[in-house]
Amino acid sequence: MRLGLVLLHLAKPKMPYRFRGKYRKVKKPSMQDLLKMKLDFEREEKNMLILRHPYLTMEQSHGHMQKEEKTTKFFQRIFESRKQEFEKETTIAQRLCHLRVTEAWD
Template sequence: MSSQSLIFLQKLQFFSILEVSYYNKFLSYKMKLSLVLFRRNRLPNGHLFRGKDRLVKKVEPKHLKKIQDDFAIEEKNMFYLRFPYLTEAESSGHTKALGKPEMRKEKLLDNQRRIFKQDVTLYERLQHLRVKESWD
């Protein structure tokens, strides 16, 4: 073989290696795309976290800690409700002393007066007709 043919064969072999590596690269991209597309099939049907085929989250220590904190707060609130600062008699007495029921009643009446128009009698409605009554 001549040296030119050897060089040609070497170039041809080099290009074929490049083509194969490019083809492999293209295949790897295809594989990654197919992995992304196949990911959808691992998800449950319908809503993610509801229903028969739901996705159930794993319980982690932070979730347990949050529940413990919530229970501690609720227990503290129940303690305060068990032993109130004022008794029921004291509580009703101090509202009466402050005049809160009367204030509330007055506030409701003011609100009602503001919303509805004042009552008008028939006598007031026809007052303009009595202007020229001479016998009055």
């Protein structure tokens, strides 16, 4: 039993939660962390600039999805025809109709 305790103690990994909780050790930021945070802020600012000022105006973007709408309508028609041919909707009464041989069983 003592040998097991010793082996478990030696094989015990370092505490993974040392930066959380009541007795946490606060990690001081390094220059790499500060640079990474600065790059994150710059990326976020670029994204917000793109969102605030779109590439196309409303007049330029009018009608740009007409071709896509045609293709989606085409595929919807194909899917509907396949559904009508192969995926016919059946009710429970239709599935169990073979059980109703005669009605007069009273």
